[in-house]
Each structure stands twice: as structure tokens, then as C-alpha cells.
Amino acid sequence: MSESSSTPAAPVIDEATIGDAVDAALAAIAAAATTAELKQVRIEHVGDASVLSSANRAIKDLPKEQKAAAGKLVGQGKGRVQKQLAARQQELAAAEEEAALAAETVDVTLPTDRRPRGAAHPLTTLRHRIEDVFVGMGWEIAEGPEIEAEWFNFDALNFDADHPARQMQDTFYVAPEGSGRVLRTHTSPVQARALLERGVPLYIACPGTVFRTDELDATHTPVFHQVEGLAIDKGLTMAHLVGTLDTLAKALFGGEPVTRLRPSYFPFTEPSAEMDFRCFSCEARNGLDHEADPGCRVCGGTGWIEMGGCGMVNPAVLRAVGVDPEEHQGFAFGLGIERILMLRNGVPDMHDIVEGDVRFSQHYGTEI
Structure with a gap:
């Protein structure tokens, strides 16, 4: 082979x-x-x-x-x-x-955004919405200093010298000791300033930043935002107060809100009340003849949501700013803007609001 x-x-x-x-x-x-x-x-x-x-x-x-x-x-x-x-x-x-x-040619003559588009913080957006409600009712928007004199922050509002709110555990005092200046604990001093500067009749809403010595947790922060309202005129009653707050609740939460007043106490109003409105999240929203959901996280199963403090302006406060309480009467109220945001938009934790994550703001960026 x-x-x-x-x-x-x-x-x-x-x-x-x-x-x-x-x-x-x-x-x-x-x-x-x-x-x-x-x-x-x-x-x-x-x-x-x-x-x-x-x-x-x-x-x-x-x-x-x-x-x-x-x-x-x-x-x-x-x-x-x-x-x-x-x-x-x-x-x-x-x-x-x-x-x-x-x-890959780029037309450099076309308009373009060189930076990523951001969004207003939802607190700012909500504050503007609240301001629009009051402007629509014919009220004015008033502002004042955040470093305030003790007289405007406490004395003019009928806070006694030994009132707990004056103590260091509630108030930030501005150095040096005895300066008589504080970081305002509410926007009520703006109301006192406006009464002294403008006189009566007066209808103002006062949004702004306030400061209290609270620890930051899920529902509290040492720096937060309030909107307070003040109306002083002849013949004003609690009925006008309820109508004003009903209008605000309807604008913020929609529908026809059911509200109630609970007796309370504030130095600067008499009589004073806490205003609640019927929960908009569970079955309670359908009226007083409907039971609340026991597991509702918004109202805690009570069927009611606390809106804020209110009442008729204390005559002592009117006299402190030169207004005759026999001739003019008025009402005042205060609301926390963070609380409204948390209720209205389902924000579960205050940390989400204050930590500055741009994604939190962008989530609300398309709201009109």
C-alpha cells in the first residue's frame, strides 16, 4: 500500500x-x-x-x-x-x-438648554398657590424680617413674660444675651407691624420662614414655613373666619370640604379654636354619615385632619397696636405649609422635604 x-x-x-x-x-x-x-x-x-x-x-x-x-x-x-x-x-x-x-452635525443656531432643567421646590410652588388664593379674595401679601424684636414676636401678641414659648427650649435668641432679638417663632409679628404701619381696615396673608428649637424628625423641623392670615374691619365674626378657611381648604384640596371648629387657647385670639376638615383620603370624605377607615394614614382613623389654629383677635392685641377693639374686630389663623404639603401630596417624611434632593423637586416640576 x-x-x-x-x-x-x-x-x-x-x-x-x-x-x-x-x-x-x-x-x-x-x-x-x-x-x-x-x-x-x-x-x-x-x-x-x-x-x-x-x-x-x-x-x-x-x-x-x-x-x-x-x-x-x-x-x-x-x-x-x-x-x-x-x-x-x-x-x-x-x-x-x-x-x-x-x-452628528449640531445646528449651533438652534436654541438649546446648556444645563439640565430643574424645578421649583414644591414648598415654593405651594406657597405661591396659597398666595394666589388670598390675592383672589382681595387680600394683600405681607412680609417682615426673620430676625425679630421680642416685642413684636411676643409682647404685642399678648404673650406673658413667663410664657413657655419665650424659653430657650422653644425660641432661638440672637446674641449677645439680652439683645431683645429672636428668630421669629411665627409670622404673627408681620401682622403687628402691618397694623402699626397701615392701620385698619386690613386684610393680609403673611407667608414666611419661622424657627423653633425642634429636632428634625419625620414630622418636625427647626426651620419651617407658615402662612398666617389677619382680617381687621368693622363687624367681622367667626362666620367670616370659617368662610375664609373653607375657601382655602377647597382651593388646596378640592371638592366641598366639611370643616369643624374645636375650642382651644392661644394668647393672641379670644375665642380660639383649632379648625379640622373631613379627611379627603378615606371614606370619611363622603360626609359625616360615613365612618373613617381605621387604617387611614392621613387622618389616623379619626376622619378629621387638623388644619391649624384660629380665632378672633384678642382685644389686648388690638390695643397694643393702637386699634380700638370697640370699633374694629378681626380674626386670625395660622397654617403650616409643610403640613399642607405632606397631607396634600402624600409626603411621608419631613426629611424628603428638607434634604435638597433635586429629584424630589422634579417630581412636582410640572404642577401648574
């Missing part, structure tokens, strides 16, 4: 074979449409397995007198191919770069 040889046949090195290999390579180079295709052409025609590379390796096995001619023939052919590869590579790379630039 004959034994076949596994040794591959030696490549033929002559002008016809090399010429055909070169022509095939040049044709493939010209046909390549992308740099990726050209890379494949390079592998096939000048790679280790190509005709030209195999012929170049076979030169060492030729008789000495044939090596020079074979080397010249293969070298010139391979040189032509390499030169054409380089030229085509440069041509295709330039074309691809031009196409990429054309595809």
Missing part, C-alpha cells in the same frame, strides 16, 4: 502566479467599501496564509542562483499591494470620518 505525503506542495514562484496574486489583491482593495472590509482584504491577501506571504517564505528553499530574482519579484508585488492598502485605508478612514461628522 502506497503512503501519501502530508507535506503541502511548495508554492510556485513565477511572474504569472505572483502577477495573478497581486492583481487579485488590488481588485479586492479597490472593492472594499469600509475600513472593516479592507482589514479583511489585508488578512486574505498579505496575511500569513496568503499567496504572497507563502511565496516569500518559500524563497529560502530555492537554489541560490534563483533567490535574488524570486525575492525581487515577490518583494515588488507585495510592495505594490501594501502601498495600495495604505492609500485605500487613508481614503476610507477620511470618508468615514466625514460621514460621522455629517451625521
Whole structure:
């Protein structure tokens, strides 16, 4: 039995074979449409397995007198191919770069936002909404200093000298000791200033930042926001107060709110009350003849949500700012804006409001 040889046949090195290999390579180079295709052409025609590379390796096995001619023939052919590869590579790379630039062209004349779009903080948005409600009723918006004199913050509002709210555990006092200045604990001083500056009749809403020495937790913060209202005129009664707060509750929570007053005590109002409105989240919203959901997180199963303190302005407060309580009467109320936001928008934790995460504001960015 004959034994076949596994040794591959030696490549033929002559002008016809090399010429055909070169022509095939040049044709493939010209046909390549992308740099990726050209890379494949390079592998096939000048790679280790190509005709030209195999012929170049076979030169060492030729008789000495044939090596020079074979080397010249293969070298010139391979040189032509390499030169054409380089030229085509440069041509295709330039074309691809031009196409990429054309595809990614930016019209610099078009208007654009160079910075990511943000959003107003929801407390700011809610404050503006509340202000719009009062302006719509014909009231004015009043503001005052956040560093306030003790007289405006306490004395003018009928707080006794030994009232607990004056103590360090409730109030931030401004150095030096005995300066008589505090960080206001409510926006009521704005009402006293407005009465002294403008006189009566007076209808004002006073939104702003207030400060108390509370620890930051899920429902409290040492820096928060209030809106207080004051109306002083002839013939005002508790009925006007209830109508005003009903209008505000309807604007903030929608529907036809059911409200109630619970007797309470505040130094600056007499009589005083806490105003509640029927829970808007559970079955209690359907009226007094419907039971509240015991598991309701908004009202705690009571069916009522505390809105804020209110009452008729204490005659002592009117006298302190030069208003005759026999001739003019009025009502006042105070609401926490953070509390309204938490109830109205289902914010479970005060930390979400104060930590400054832009994603919290962006969530409310489309509110009108």
C-alpha cells in the first residue's frame, strides 16, 4: 500500500502566479467599501496564509542562483499591494470620518438648554398657590424680617413674660444675651407691624420662614414655613373666619370640604379654636354619615385632619397696636405649609422635604 505525503506542495514562484496574486489583491482593495472590509482584504491577501506571504517564505528553499530574482519579484508585488492598502485605508478612514461628522452635525443656531432643567421646590410652588388664593379674595401679601424684636414676636401678641414659648427650649435668641432679638417663632409679628404701619381696615396673608428649637424628625423641623392670615374691619365674626378657611381648604384640596371648629387657647385670639376638615383620603370624605377607615394614614382613623389654629383677635392685641377693639374686630389663623404639603401630596417624611434632593423637586416640576 502506497503512503501519501502530508507535506503541502511548495508554492510556485513565477511572474504569472505572483502577477495573478497581486492583481487579485488590488481588485479586492479597490472593492472594499469600509475600513472593516479592507482589514479583511489585508488578512486574505498579505496575511500569513496568503499567496504572497507563502511565496516569500518559500524563497529560502530555492537554489541560490534563483533567490535574488524570486525575492525581487515577490518583494515588488507585495510592495505594490501594501502601498495600495495604505492609500485605500487613508481614503476610507477620511470618508468615514466625514460621514460621522455629517451625521452628528449640531445646528449651533438652534436654541438649546446648556444645563439640565430643574424645578421649583414644591414648598415654593405651594406657597405661591396659597398666595394666589388670598390675592383672589382681595387680600394683600405681607412680609417682615426673620430676625425679630421680642416685642413684636411676643409682647404685642399678648404673650406673658413667663410664657413657655419665650424659653430657650422653644425660641432661638440672637446674641449677645439680652439683645431683645429672636428668630421669629411665627409670622404673627408681620401682622403687628402691618397694623402699626397701615392701620385698619386690613386684610393680609403673611407667608414666611419661622424657627423653633425642634429636632428634625419625620414630622418636625427647626426651620419651617407658615402662612398666617389677619382680617381687621368693622363687624367681622367667626362666620367670616370659617368662610375664609373653607375657601382655602377647597382651593388646596378640592371638592366641598366639611370643616369643624374645636375650642382651644392661644394668647393672641379670644375665642380660639383649632379648625379640622373631613379627611379627603378615606371614606370619611363622603360626609359625616360615613365612618373613617381605621387604617387611614392621613387622618389616623379619626376622619378629621387638623388644619391649624384660629380665632378672633384678642382685644389686648388690638390695643397694643393702637386699634380700638370697640370699633374694629378681626380674626386670625395660622397654617403650616409643610403640613399642607405632606397631607396634600402624600409626603411621608419631613426629611424628603428638607434634604435638597433635586429629584424630589422634579417630581412636582410640572404642577401648574
